[in-house]
Structures are given as structure tokens and as C-alpha cells.
Amino acid sequence: MAVIEAISTTYLEADAATVTFSSIPATYEHLQLRCSIRTSASNRASVTLVFNGDTGTNYTSHRILGAASSVSAGGWSGLAGLMGVEGTGGDSTAADYGVVVADILDYANTNKNTTCQFISGAKIATGADLFVHSGLWDATAAVHTITLDGSYNSLRGSEFTLYGLNSS
Amino acid sequence: MAAFTVIDHEELTGAAASWTSATIPSSYDHLYLTISARSSLGTSNWYDYVDVQFNGDTGTNYSSTGVYGQASAGSWRTSGADGLDRVLLINADGSTADTFGNASIWIPNYANTANFKQVVAGFVTEGATTTNGYWTMGIGAGLWSSTAAITSITIDPQNGDLMQYSSFTLYGVTGA
Numbered sequence: 001m002a003v004i005e006a007i008s009t010t011y012l013e014a015d016a017a018t019v020t021f022s023s024i025p026a027t028y029e030h031l032q033l034r035c036s037i038r039t040s041a042s043n044r045a046s047v048t049l050v051f052n053g054d055t056g057t058n059y060t061s062h063r064i065l066g067a068a069s070s071v072s073a074g075g076w077s078g079l080a081g082l083m084g085v086e087g088t089g090g091d092s093t094a095a096d097y098g099v100v101v102a103d104i105l106d107y108a109n110t111n112k113n114t115t116c117q118f119i120s121g122a123k124i125a126t127g128a129d130l131f132v133h134s135g136l137w138d139a140t141a142a143v144h145t146i147t148l149d150g151s152y153n154s155l156r157g158s159e160f161t162l163y164g165l166n167s168s
Numbered sequence: 169m170a171a172f173t174v175i176d177h178e179e180l181t182g183a184a185a186s187w188t189s190a191t192i193p194s195s196y197d198h199l200y201l202t203i204s205a206r207s208s209l210g211t212s213n214w215y216d217y218v219d220v221q222f223n224g225d226t227g228t229n230y231s232s233t234g235v236y237g238q239a240s241a242g243s244w245r246t247s248g249a250d251g252l253d254r255v256l257l258i259n260a261d262g263s264t265a266d267t268f269g270n271a272s273i274w275i276p277n278y279a280n281t282a283n284f285k286q287v288v289a290g291f292v293t294e295g296a297t298t299t300n301g302y303w304t305m306g307i308g309a310g311l312w313s314s315t316a317a318i319t320s321i322t323i324d325p326q327n328g329d330l331m332q333y334s335s336f337t338l339y340g341v342t343g344a
Contacts, residue, residue: 105203112333113267136267166174
């Protein structure tokens with residue numbers, strides 16, 4: 001058995017409002033989500049990440065943003081999904097896609113809330129933005145579904161792969 | 169041959185002062201450690217510093233630097249420390265219930281006896297709040313000033329014990 005296994009890959013042949021990974025087995029120790037994403041927004045935009053279809057206000061996100069020569073940080077609580085999946089928008093050239101790596105540790109442990117760390121980067125008109133995001137889903141349920149949703153479509157050519165990491 | 173191999177995995181069944189992976193073979197190229205952990209440091213404490221130590225060395229042979237985000241972004245560093253204490257933090261028991269710190273550490277060329285050992289880590293200590301200091305996230309880098317091959321790794325919270333359900337997975341990573 002391989003230590004890292006690809007659970008599923010979605011490559012968009014057409015623009016899509018949502019991307020969903022469902023029936024995620026509980027047999028792995030950790031999950032890793034890798035995305036190459038461009039959105040229909042006019043500028044760089046965050047696509048919302050939702051676990052198990054829970055769209056209640058049970059999410060908290062925090063971030064560090066590096067933009068040009070400035071660095072800032074901040075947070076948001078009572079969200080209906082996590083921030084951290086940053087895609088490019090219409091202010092970058094058509095071939096520019098944002099890159100995202102998200103680590104979701106111990107996702108099936110029902111003694112723990114689900115926490116995530118994201119690293120992402122996306123081209124903008126004046127350069128590029130770099131993000132480090134953290135996220136909390138205030139629920140101890142095992143994660144079995146991940147949905148990427150938001151105010152904007154994910155555009156054709158965007159790609160999403162979910163990996164499972166084994167611990168034995 | 170598989171690129172990733174599980175060297176060690178443990179989920180604590182009770183509190184422990186620290187966690188150690190004690191018999192790391194030298195046959196891999198790199199190490200990758202994932203940590204989902206919470207410290208017993210309680211009351212109004214939302215996070216705890218962690219010492220990362222190698223080969224049981226508690227001498228002042230460690231330097232570490234981190235970039236972190238709270239209400240604002242900042243950086244911190246220590247040198248001549250007895251562990252890498254600025255590469256990652258974990259949640260403390262004053263933080264949101266059932267929430268464990270999420271961290272990962274890369275240790276490249278850990279068995280190379282010609283070079284000092286460097287690490288890079290990412291971490292989050294989440295909380296259902298936006299209050300400054302009640303959550304922290306960041307990226308850390310560290311240096312162990314030793315050419316010895318790494319044969320053991322210890323994760324030791326500075327102010328509390330590791331709580332039940334804290335878990336650790338150590339992977340060996342092999343090149344082609």
C-alpha cells in the first residue's frame with residue numbers, strides 16, 4: 001500500500017460552480033488537497049471550502065498575506081466555509097492559475113475539531129499575492145465530503161486533486 | 169521503491185510530557201513529520217511553544233526563526249537555545265475545546281554527516297475567535313548545529329504536557 005494515494009482528481013472541462021469530493025474514506029491519517037484554480041471573478045478571489053455539506057457559521061479562518069512589499073494578518077469567525085483556496089481572476093492573463101496546497105490533519109478523528117493549513121499564491125494585475133491560511137471547522141465529525149464553492153465559478157482548466165496519507 | 173514510507177506513528181492514549189521517535193534509520197533522503205497536538209497548558213493560554221530536539225541533544229545548539237500571523241504579522245527568533253522553539257506552536261488547553269495544533273516539518277538530508285541540519289515547518293493554532301493572540305499561524309525555519317545523522321526526534325511542549333489524542337506521523341522520503 002502506498003503511503004500517499006490519490007483519492008480523486010477533478011479537471012474542469014467546463015466552468016463549474018462547485019467541485020465536490022464525496023465518499024472520502026476514513027481510512028487515511030491525513031488529507032492533502034492540491035489545486036490549480038482560476039475563477040470568474042474580476043480580481044483574485046477565494047473559493048470557499050465546506051466540509052460535509054455544513055454551511056452553518058461554524059468556520060474560522062485566519063491568514064497572513066504578502067502583497068508587494070507589505071505583509072498583513074487577520075482573521076474572520078462565524079463563517080459558512082473556510083477561506084484559503086485562492087484563485088486568479090480577470091485581472092491576470094488567461095493562462096494564470098492560482099496554486100494551493102492544503103493539509104487537513106487527522107480528518108477522521110472524532111475527538112478533534114478539523115483544522116487546516118493552506119499555502120497559496122495567485123497572480124494579480126500588479127504582481128502576485130502570497131497567502132498562508134489557517135482554518136478551523138468547529139466540529140468533531142469525520143470529514144467525508146469536501147466542497148469548493150463560492151460566489152464565482154471555477155474556470156475551465158482548473159484542477160483539484162485530493163490525496164490521502166496513510167500512517168502504516 | 170515508494171517515495172514515502174511511514175517510519176513511526178503514534179496517537180497518545182494519555183497525557184505525556186513529550187513524544188520521541190527514537191530509532192530513525194539513515195536509509196532515507198529526507199524526513200517529513202506531521203503533528204496534530206494540544207498542550208495541557210491551560211487557563212488563559214491559547215498556545216504553547218514547542219522544543220524540537222534531535223538525538224537527545226539539550227545543549228544550546230539550536231537556532232530558529234519564524235514568521236507568524238496574529239492580529240498583525242511579525243517575526244521572532246532564538247539562537248543558542250536548547251531546542252528549535254520558534255519553528256512551530258501547538259494549541260494550549262485554554263483554546264477552543266477539541267482543537268489541536270496542526271503542523272508539519274521537513275528535514276532534508278537528515279543523515280548527511282557533512283552538514284548541519286536545517287528544517288522548515290508550517291503550523292497553525294486555530295481557535296473560533298478573531299481575538300488577538302487566541303490564534304497563531306506561521307512558517308518556521310531552524311538550524312541544529314551538528315553534523316550527526318539524526319537518529320531521534322523529540323517534540324516537547326515548553327510549558328505543558330501533550331494531551332490525549334495528540335498524534336504524530338514520521339515519514340521517510342526517498343529520492344529516485
